[in-house]
Amino acid sequence: MPDPRLSALPTPCLLVDEAKMKRNIDRLSAQATALGVSLRPHLKTTKSVDAARYVLTGGNGPATVSTLAEAEAFARVGVTDIIYAVGITAPKLDRVIALHRSGCNLIVLLDNVVQAQAVATASRSSSIAIPALIEIDCDGHRSGLTFDDPTLLDVGRILTQGGAALHGVLCHAGGSYGAVGVAAQAKCAEQERLAVVNAAEALRGAGLQCPVVSVGSTPTAHAAQDLTGVTEMRAGVYVFFDLVMAGIEVCCIDDIALSVLTTVIGHQSTRGWIICDAGWMAMSRDRGTAAQDVDQGYGIVCDSAGVPIPGLIMVQANQEHGVIARRPDFKGAVPAIPVGTQLRILPNHACATAAQHSGYNVIPETPEATLMNWPRFGGW
Numbered sequence: 001m002p003d004p005r006l007s008a009l010p011t012p013c014l015l016v017d018e019a020k021m022k023r024n025i026d027r028l029s030a031q032a033t034a035l036g037v038s039l040r041p042h043l044k045t046t047k048s049v050d051a052a053r054y055v056l057t058g059g060n061g062p063a064t065v066s067t068l069a070e071a072e073a074f075a076r077v078g079v080t081d082i083i084y085a086v087g088i089t090a091p092k093l094d095r096v097i098a099l100h101r102s103g104c105n106l107i108v109l110l111d112n113v114v115q116a117q118a119v120a121t122a123s124r125s126s127s128i129a130i131p132a133l134i135e136i137d138c139d140g141h142r143s144g145l146t147f148d149d150p151t152l153l154d155v156g157r158i159l160t161q162g163g164a165a166l167h168g169v170l171c172h173a174g175g176s177y178g179a180v181g182v183a184a185q186a187k188c189a190e191q192e193r194l195a196v197v198n199a200a201e202a203l204r205g206a207g208l209q210c211p212v213v214s215v216g217s218t219p220t221a222h223a224a225q226d227l228t229g230v231t232e233m234r235a236g237v238y239v240f241f242d243l244v245m246a247g248i249e250v251c252c253i254d255d256i257a258l259s260v261l262t263t264v265i266g267h268q269s270t271r272g273w274i275i276c277d278a279g280w281m282a283m284s285r286d287r288g289t290a291a292q293d294v295d296q297g298y299g300i301v302c303d304s305a306g307v308p309i310p311g312l313i314m315v316q317a318n319q320e321h322g323v324i325a326r327r328p329d330f331k332g333a334v335p336a337i338p339v340g341t342q343l344r345i346l347p348n349h350a351c352a353t354a355a356q357h358s359g360y361n362v363i364p365e366t367p368e369a370t371l372m373n374w375p376r377f378g379g380w
Helices: 018-034 070-078 090-099 113-126 151-162 174-178 180-207 218-223 243-247 348-355
Strands: 014-018 037-043 063-065 081-087 105-110 131-136 165-171 213-217 232-235 258-268 275-276 300-302 308-317 322-324 342-346 361-365 374-376
Touching: 014 018, 018 037, 018 218, 018 232, 037 063, 063 070, 070 081, 070 090, 090 113, 105 113, 105 275, 105 300, 113 151, 131 151, 151 165, 151 180, 151 308, 165 180, 174 180, 174 218, 180 213, 180 218, 218 232, 258 348, 308 348
Parallel strands: 014 361, 037 232, 063 081, 081 105, 105 131, 131 165, 165 213, 213 232
Antiparallel strands: 014 258, 258 275, 258 342, 275 322, 300 308, 300 342, 308 322, 361 374
């Protein structure tokens, strides 16, 4: 039976399964407790005050964000402990100072002398010791300094002597997104841990303070077995999960709490196509599973209850049209799906798909309860 609550929704739209989301949150919270570190959730995936309330201890943090717009939105509702986990630029420091003056302790991230000098200058001119983390590179994935780079100590000294505050070190094991299975991800987690612990020891050995040692990626957060020397871990997509995470075995398909509700609008029977009203504007262009062993196209097709339909994926996405078809290697029967049928599509990348929408339609944990609506925001 179609869910009458969903039947009333205009499509395409974003759905969240509250029960699955809470299960995902509880899983990582238990992992952080077992490892003896604090959990600093990354709010970039949800970009929603309502969703954030599920993961923020006491409602005011700690939290991680990826834009100043996120920091400002969460600060307005009382989140006071935030890491802005993208390298800072000088023109953004006025907004950082404004957040501090509003009562939010916003911690910035940097990995070079130019950034450190800018933060030190802004700290002196504002009489606010802006806290900064030095980004550490553990796998060559993106930004950061290696723990043995002499620049690490140069940056630490500029911050400490220039009026800013050296808050600690931070690492993101982005390479773990290509590691399949818990054993490979645990290896990445240990590599990440060693990189930041060694960096912290180098700073302390030079007489510099390093109170915070922060690690984080969704794969390593779940797979880590020992976080000795680490003070906190960060993760974001774990709240919803997605097909990329399922493809590297961090979660199961049934753990994915986010989907796009769509309606069948036609067929191209000779091609075996089902046409729906969710194109890339609803799903995003992200094809993150294309490099994995199982290519999920633009997403796995489910019935309106969220149960995957064997053999069906979204194989093509135009701006407002999605093309659903059988997997090339699927030999089973595909059910007839009439025009007007509602389906759900599980996304490759939760962050990218959520970014296409202005809010979430939340299916409550309590059966038959009224749907909730959570606004989300974007921008920088």
